[in-house]
Amino acid sequence: MYGHHAVLEVATGKKVAPLAPPADSNAENLKKHEEALKAFEKEDTLAQLILVSSMNDGN
Secondary structure, three states, X not given: OHHHHHHHHHHHOOOOOOOOOXXXXXXXXXXXXXXXXXXXXXXXXXXXXXXXXXXXXXX
């Protein structure tokens, strides 16, 4: 259920892509940012798919 809640937050704009890490970030922080960005992109893709599907079903 949590995953769908995150998708709703992306669709409504409550959750946005993570900010880029500072230029002097260490490898661990860069990896954490990359993981957070991948998770956001997955949620964003699913949100877009749900929105487009619901528009197609309604028409």
